[in-house]
Amino acid sequence: MKMNPFDYTMPLTRIVSGPESLNRLPTEVQALGVTRLLLVHGQRVAGTQLLASVRDRLGPRIVGTYAEVIPHSSVDLVTRGAELARSLRIDGFVSVGGGSSSDTAKGINILLAEGGALPEHASTFVPPDKFYPKELSRPKLPLIALPTTCSGAEITPGLGIRNEQGVKLLFWDVKLASRLVVLGPECLAETPLPIIMTTAMNGLAHCIEGLYSRQRNPISDALALQGIRLFNTALPRLADRHDDPEALAMLQAASALGGMVISNARVGIHHAICHCLGARLNVSHGVANAVMLPYAMRFNLDVAAPRLALAAEAMGVAGNEQAAAEKAVEAVFALQARIGVPQRLRDAGVDRTALQQIARDTMQDRGLYFNPKPVAHAEVVLRLLEEAW
Ligand SMILES: [Fe+2]
Numbered sequence: 001m002k003m004n005p006f007d008y009t010m011p012l013t014r015i016v017s018g019p020e021s022l023n024r025l026p027t028e029v030q031a032l033g034v035t036r037l038l039l040v041h042g043q044r045v046a047g048t049q050l051l052a053s054v055r056d057r058l059g060p061r062i063v064g065t066y067a068e069v070i071p072h073s074s075v076d077l078v079t080r081g082a083e084l085a086r087s088l089r090i091d092g093f094v095s096v097g098g099g100s101s102s103d104t105a106k107g108i109n110i111l112l113a114e115g116g117a118l119p120e121h122a123s124t125f126v127p128p129d130k131f132y133p134k135e136l137s138r139p140k141l142p143l144i145a146l147p148t149t150c151s152g153a154e155i156t157p158g159l160g161i162r163n164e165q166g167v168k169l170l171f172w173d174v175k176l177a178s179r180l181v182v183l184g185p186e187c188l189a190e191t192p193l194p195i196i197m198t199t200a201m202n203g204l205a206h207c208i209e210g211l212y213s214r215q216r217n218p219i220s221d222a223l224a225l226q227g228i229r230l231f232n233t234a235l236p237r238l239a240d241r242h243d244d245p246e247a248l249a250m251l252q253a254a255s256a257l258g259g260m261v262i263s264n265a266r267v268g269i270h271h272a273i274c275h276c277l278g279a280r281l282n283v284s285h286g287v288a289n290a291v292m293l294p295y296a297m298r299f300n301l302d303v304a305a306p307r308l309a310l311a312a313e314a315m316g317v318a319g320n321e322q323a324a325a326e327k328a329v330e331a332v333f334a335l336q337a338r339i340g341v342p343q344r345l346r347d348a349g350v351d352r353t354a355l356q357q358i359a360r361d362t363m364q365d366r367g368l369y370f371n372p373k374p375v376a377h378a379e380v381v382l383r384l385l386e387e388a389w
Pocket of ligand 1 (some may be wrong): 202206
């Protein structure tokens with residue numbers, strides 16, 4: 001194995017899991033020293049028992065609620081949230097929901113700390129290979145997250161917010177990662193199975209893309225391989241028995257692992273495309289991920305075979321290197337079918353005429369910077385999209 005020098009950052013995230021974790025919320029929050037929390041969530045969790053339990057346990061520590069989160073969030077939504085947060089003089093956030101809820105809280109957190117308008121804090125990517133991360137230096141407020149999907153977004157220092165032009169702006173600051181993540185069984189108990197399945201494919205994609213990313217390292221490799229094992233074990237079990245508690249707990253751990261992987265190794269062309277499908281066509285991030293993953297793996301196969309062979313081993317389908325890598329791709333196609341997630345972009349409501357625009361959009365996404373295979377022309381992305389359509 002070739003060893004390259006690497007940097008590795010561990011965010012200050014504490015994860016608590018298990019049946020007692022929700023009961024531990026008051027003491028855990030007390031330890032963080034926060035007393036004026038803004039509760040951030042969207043419509044889907046509005047009437048849930050989970051939300052009621054969080055309110056119940058945090059009581060007067062919650063000084064306001066911002067319940068307007070929509071998928072992919074928006075610059076306007078974050079800007080209005082920041083006005084509310086300022087007026088309430090909050091000292092922390094609690095997000096209940098999927099990646100869009102924690103990303104909205106992180107976006108508000110950026111505005112409170114850095115001021116100005118949200119878009120000016122976004123990282124920029126100039127194709128084919130110039131990436132300009134935006135350094136956000138000011139201290140950030142603590143975020144407490146109760147994730148109801150398997151994206152692992154709350155673990156990461158990154159976030160994506162859609163702008164008015166249908167482009168996903170991407171931000172990064174290690175101080176934005178949640179300080180506390182609660183993974184109680186209640187968190188997934190009220191989430192519809194298709195959302196669990198598709199967002200878990202997003203989590204699996206984090207592990208697989210992290211494994212072949214140009215910024216991978218021995219630590220992220222270890223996290224990714226255990227994540228792949230857990231996703232690959234839990235998902236078929238859940239397809240057979242929708243409330244299998246152990247499989248759900250495995251998915252929560254796997255999602256956290258995926259979040260840790262991309263916190264350092266980052267993501268590639270697969271995520272670049274999924275960001276654009278979401279921001280431009282409103283395809284949910286989980287569904288986009290569920291469809292595109294094996295196609296993106298096949299796209300990178302010729303340069304990333306040794307890496308995909310590791311994924312194959314973690315999925316229990318080993319062989320010689322090239323054969324194993326191909327088997328990893330086939331295993332993800334088989335997993336799609338086994339757990340009943342969409343397998344083609346046409347099944348995700350994507351119109352074929354939109355693919356050219358998505359290919360052009362993808363050329364502007366920083367995921368191409370981390371992808372193992374250089375992508376110089378939108379034509380290449382278009383061919384990949386056509387395959388998946
Ligand atoms: Fe993702």
